[in-house]
Amino acid sequence: xxxxxxxxxxxxxxxxxxxxxxxxxxxxxxxxxxxxxxxxxxxxxxxxxxxxxxxxxxxxxxxxxxxxxxxxxxxxxxxxxxxxxxxxxxxxxxxxxxxxxxxxxxxxxxxxxxxxxxxxxxxxxxxxxxxxxxxxxxxxxxxxxxxxxxx
Numbered sequence: 001x002x003x004x005x006x007x008x009x010x011x012x013x014x015x016x017x018x019x020x021x022x023x024x025x026x027x028x029x030x031x032x033x034x035x036x037x038x039x040x041x042x043x044x045x046x047x048x049x050x051x052x053x054x055x056x057x058x059x060x061x062x063x064x065x066x067x068x069x070x071x072x073x074x075x076x077x078x079x080x081x082x083x084x085x086x087x088x089x090x091x092x093x094x095x096x097x098x099x100x101x102x103x104x105x106x107x108x109x110x111x112x113x114x115x116x117x118x119x120x121x122x123x124x125x126x127x128x129x130x131x132x133x134x135x136x137x138x139x140x141x142x143x144x145x146x147x148x149x150x151x
Contacts, residue, residue: 012118013134013142020146022132026085026109027054029139030078032099033090034058036066042090045114045140052143057081075102084108088139089117096122104129112139 013019029049034042034056043066046056050067058066061073072078075087087103089096089112100111100122110132113119118135126133134142 012136014132016146018132019134019142020150022086022110023139023143023147028057028082028084029054029086029088030057030059030072030075030084030108031088031090032059032075034060034063034066034071035090036060036063036071041114045088045090045138048140049143052148055082075099075106075108079106086110086112086139088112088114090114091117093117093119100126104131110134112137114138115141 014022031042031046034046037043050056056067056069057078058069058071059075059078060066060071063071065071072081075084078084084103084106085108087099087108087110089099091099096113096117096119103111104126108131111126112134113136115136115138123133123135
C-alpha cells in the first residue's frame with residue numbers, strides 16, 4: 001500500500017550518512033555495563049568494536065577489568081581517563097536517566113542506547129544538550145552495516 005505522507009526521519013537515530021560520519025569520527029566508547037563474560041552481548045559488541053580500532057573504556061563497578069583494561073566504576077571515573085565520545089549503554093532501562101545525566105554533565109558527544117533500550121525523556125534531554133542520540137539499536141550491527149560494508 002502506498003502512502004502520500006512524506007517520509008519522516010526516525011528520531012531513534014540520525015540519518016545513515018550522519019550516523020556513518022559519527023561512527024568514523026568518534027573513536028572512544030565508554031561501554032556502561034560492559035561484562036567481562038564473553039557470553040554476554042556487551043562483551044561481544046565491545047570485542048567487535050575493539051577489533052575495528054575503537055578505544056573501549058569499560059564502565060562496570062563490579063568488574064576489575066575487561067580485555068585487560070581496568071574497569072571504571074562510573075562514567076565520572078571513565079571521563080578522568082580521557083574525553084567521553086560515545087556512551088554506549090548496556091544497563092536496564094531504569095538506569096538510563098542517571099547515565100544520560102552523567103554523560104551530559106561530563107561532556108559526552110553521543111548517547112547510544114543498545115538494542116531493546118529506550119527512554120524518550122532521557123533521549124530528549126541529551127538531544128537538547130547537543131548530544132547525538134541513538135535509541136534501540138546495536139552499535140555493532142550499525143557499524144557493520146554503515147562503515148565496514150560501506151567505507
